[in-house]
Amino acid sequence: MPSQSNATPMLQMKGITKRFPGVLASDHVDFDVRAGEVHTLLGENGAGKSTLMKILYGLYQQDEGEIFLHGKPVKLTSPANAIAHGIGMIHQHFMLVPTLTVAENVSLGLKSSRGVLSDLKNVSKRITELSKAFGLHVYPDEYVWQLSVGERQRVEIIKALYRDASILILDEPTAVLTPSEVDDIFVIFRKLADDGRGLVFISHKLKEVLDLSDRITVLRHGKVTGYTTPAQSDRHDLAHLMVGRAVKLAPDKEYVETGESLLSIKDLYVTGDRGRQAVQGLSLEVKSGEILGIAGISGNGQRELAEAIAGLRTPQSGKITIAHHDTTFSKPGEIREVGLSYVPEERMKDGAVGEFDVKENMILLNHNKAPFCKNGFLNFRHIRQHSEELVKEYAVKTPSIDSTTKNLSGGNIQKLIMARELSANPKVLLASQPTRGVDIGAAEYIHERISQQRQRGTASVVISEDLDEVMALSDRIAVMFDGKIMGIVAQKDATRESIGLMMTGEQQQESVA
């Protein structure tokens, strides 16, 4: 039992077990939260963090185990029930209605003091009070669609506070924030804890966990693998507990002489989905043997840039050269012929066909070429052989090459895509969010593979929201904001602070690159 202090914790979860068909999602987990502390639940996707918190929030019911609030056993049967018990949840995907105002969002589901009529005036007043008390800068009359991601999150916090939540569950609250927004929100979290609330922080970002937590509980495969504190452990210890073995947090990088320029983009303009200028006069150069990381918050034109390079979106103007060929207006197939491999951001939408089996996805690029295809007929002997080799080489965990792809884990689907793309021996590799939603073990492997491309003389571009990933992988780091490059720095000169500033639109002081 972890609780050593003599004061009764606000929340105790004892022996919580939850089974889903074929999976033990939560296996006799003990967890508690005391007033005034931030207790982190750390674990990979599928480790059982969300299951545990969904049980606490009344979305699931546990099969075994008990929940105590202030020492008394409770049954939490629905979110409304959990809210009534003073439990609030800041969801990872914001639970807000964009077309309504802040006040309307907050008042949703609450009893109105005016009966069937809504009483937005009173709600607005209280929102303003709460906002002032905790420095949240939330204004009741603004429409949610007008707010930035950071502001929306603070509306979520207000929503919980308005309902007098004494226990706050923070589900991956930093996933969509810029580094400076993260700093700001951590100050607020600390304030909420100091005010006597208990906070549950769910995360897999090791640095943030060490920064914010008072205590840490690590989960793997539904089981608790360790209780610790930031004073007792560092990032490597935490990663070890999460994965069950020592993990390299950054790939080894040998010095590689860079060669000729293989990807060059000049003054590129690309229109986005809603007719907006998504990429505005962007220029880049990537040399053989180097990795250029593109950092930035999603939605600043990264997706449109990647699609333009891959030929999936026609640029307005500018010039893209891949391996000395002008591919600005080429078709995706032609661009691949020239030597581009593309690992798209949405792996299940653009990267692989979920309904296909593993071997079919493996040959998706070359299915119409020898030896996989002869006179329009597929040659399954070659296809099987090729797929078996790649599955082995890239350590794709799958029951067989005949398994349906969508049943694999995110990490293994990503490895499959990497296998297909890298086996094409690219001259230019474009990887978008290569490890988003992928477990640490697979991420480590994917990083290793991308890093190896340097020795092969590939020019690689890695677009990622994950600043740690960009910093670990890249030789040079470009920061994208509002369709433009704010600055490019060499990896050794990059600091989180300088890059964080550029991510919010600050132009780089002096150009080094």
Next chain:
Amino acid sequence: MSDSFAVMIIVATIASGIRLATPFLLASLGEALGQRSGVLNLGVDGVMLLGAFGAYYTVLQSNNLYYGLLVGIAIGLLIGVFYAFITLNLQAEQGVSGIGIYLFGLGMSDLLFQKFVGTPRPILPFMPLDIPVLSGLPVVGEMLFQHSIIVYIAFGLVPVMSFVLYRTTYGLNIRAIGENPEAADSLGVSVMATRYSAIIIGNGLAGLAGAALAIELGIFQQNLTNAMGFIAIALVYFGAWSPKGVMIGSLVFGLVQAIVLQCKTFGVIPRSASDLAAMAPAIITILALVVVAKRFKQPSALTKPYVRGG
């Protein structure tokens, strides 16, 4: 002399436009309510037909127009319960199940008519109800205040529905659920109950629209509505899901119809082109839709069934 004649014609045209707009307004208010909660109902026309027959038959039997209206509403509510069950509990594809309701209404109303009535017998419509004082006003009085009670009910529902949608907690729940049902659910608002109520009330209004039509025309026949229900759905998009917008759309549509009728009466449109002219309201609606509807976003959760944790 000719001036006052022109005024008379204009007044008559506008009054007739308002009358013609009424069934559209009732049906599209109902459809707007359902869509605001995130449920598309393509079966409006079928519900209208059944409501129309129910009202017509009741009036034939009872000679009471109000009973007719009530039966029309009741039939709509009943179909509403059924439609809510198949879309919410069984999670049927809304684009298809509504068409089923339409075809059912189309066939069933005709079958019942053949079986129980056979040869059409007219019923007497509502007498115009003159609003005291106001109806005596020159021009405006005849235009706005000498209508049957259904017209007042329909236009009276516009502010009522606006108030419910924008000033009550129930309205807030509907608007939230049509956009982001997860958010509403996470705060303890019942998505199921709210959608059920919106669909049932919406279908009740469609039933009333059918009843209003049959009573206004004083007759029932096969396919009486002639796809008016589908126009009503289009008007919801035209009106950007707001009661006021839906009212404006219905009025535009009714007025164009009235003008076309008036032109025919006066021989402005040659007989040979009268079928073409009959298409005018539909064409104008489509053009207006293309121009107007693009600017507004439909409720995000429209046609999407809600499953907790799904």
